[in-house]
Amino acid sequence: MIPYGRQEVTQADIDAVVTVLKSEYLTQGQMVPRFEDALAARVGARYAVAFNSATSALHAACLAMDLGPGDELWTSPNTFVASANCARYCGAGVEFVDIDRDTWNMSTARLRELLVRRPTPKIVVPVHFAGQPTEQERIWELSREFGFRVLEDASHAIGARRNGEPVGSCRWSDITVMSFHPVKIITSGEGGMALTNSAQLAERLRLIRSHGISRDPSKFQDCGGLRGEDGSFPAWYYEQQTLGFNYRMTDIHAALGLSQLDRVDQYVERRNELAGRYSSALQGVALQLPRVRAENYSAMHLYAVRLIGPRDVRRHRQVFEALRGAGIGVNLHYAPVHLQPYYRALGFMSGHCPEAEAHGASAITLPLYPGLHESDQDRVIDTLKSALGHG
Numbered sequence: 001m002i003p004y005g006r007q008e009v010t011q012a013d014i015d016a017v018v019t020v021l022k023s024e025y026l027t028q029g030q031m032v033p034r035f036e037d038a039l040a041a042r043v044g045a046r047y048a049v050a051f052n053s054a055t056s057a058l059h060a061a062c063l064a065m066d067l068g069p070g071d072e073l074w075t076s077p078n079t080f081v082a083s084a085n086c087a088r089y090c091g092a093g094v095e096f097v098d099i100d101r102d103t104w105n106m107s108t109a110r111l112r113e114l115l116v117r118r119p120t121p122k123i124v125v126p127v128h129f130a131g132q133p134t135e136q137e138r139i140w141e142l143s144r145e146f147g148f149r150v151l152e153d154a155s156h157a158i159g160a161r162r163n164g165e166p167v168g169s170c171r172w173s174d175i176t177v178m179s180f181h182p183v184k185i186i187t188s189g190e191g192g193m194a195l196t197n198s199a200q201l202a203e204r205l206r207l208i209r210s211h212g213i214s215r216d217p218s219k220f221q222d223c224g225g226l227r228g229e230d231g232s233f234p235a236w237y238y239e240q241q242t243l244g245f246n247y248r249m250t251d252i253h254a255a256l257g258l259s260q261l262d263r264v265d266q267y268v269e270r271r272n273e274l275a276g277r278y279s280s281a282l283q284g285v286a287l288q289l290p291r292v293r294a295e296n297y298s299a300m301h302l303y304a305v306r307l308i309g310p311r312d313v314r315r316h317r318q319v320f321e322a323l324r325g326a327g328i329g330v331n332l333h334y335a336p337v338h339l340q341p342y343y344r345a346l347g348f349m350s351g352h353c354p355e356a357e358a359h360g361a362s363a364i365t366l367p368l369y370p371g372l373h374e375s376d377q378d379r380v381i382d383t384l385k386s387a388l389g390h391g
């Protein structure tokens, strides 16, 4: 089977992990802060806070921005469920903003329309689908005009740029979250990162990540009056100041992530080359190919195509199964989140986001990863063409 995505682990990665295993600290050592600092420097954000997954980071980001019952979070329906679930963990409501038919990202025009008509949500979560940046500066402008916070889900987009600005710089958002699941561009096994330029948000993210516990004497509330005359506290002293979780990344995972970080640009470049090969080979075939806007450099996490012509669920399935049957691990990104049974039970119905629904009924993700051999890629292309009836 040619998978749709696959990680690459080098000897340098293995050595980095083994070094941690032989060291004193498996967690809460130096690798996590080193991974955080290296990623923050690479994307140009002031602070980075590592988590054990992007899902945890999204949850913590929502809590750090005070999302709670009675609030709403708006996101794209064309995403992984975690982009929406983070609101539900906080007891908040979710709304889905339909996608743009060219980029398959949340439509900025549709977002504006909804903002005019509806009570303002607390947080909007744009998702850089497949690695293509959203119209982040326009979303940021809307956030200034209407008064909401912006949380970028950049799980697909490490290494991407918009007008030269790296995704993750948080120039046009409050917090950006990235994922290091093995299927993503680089991996730490499991892991995620929250990036921000706000010292206050970074501090809250760190508290939430580790039980709500602070060990910073300058932040102690000292309700028990334990501060000594010289201002110091007993060596055992710490304070739980809010309700947090154990969402920490281990040093083992951070060592792998940090080692992989060196290869982000190389990986993204290779992904773009392979995507270019798909696009030239599939010119003239009855498919909508990815459209990357001139101002964007996509991380090309996914190469998704859409069947064109009238919506036909049976044909979609047939093409999909013809490829799977030939040992090609095609996938669907995404069945619209609002039509998952969990969200239907909250009242969402088909027709709510027509473009995302059309996407879910016609999209096919083709295998794409840096180690994909061109001969395997050619087989994907030929099999797809014949499944579509092109010679």
Ligand SMILES: *Cc1c(COP(=O)(O)O)cnc(C)c1O
Pocket: 053, 054, 055, 056, 079, 080, 082, 083, 127, 153, 155, 156, 178, 179, 180, 181, 190, 191, 192
């Ligand atoms: C993978 C993914 C997540 C979740 O990432 P984890 O690190 O697996 O928790 C969230 N959002 C999107 C868009 C993703 O693709």
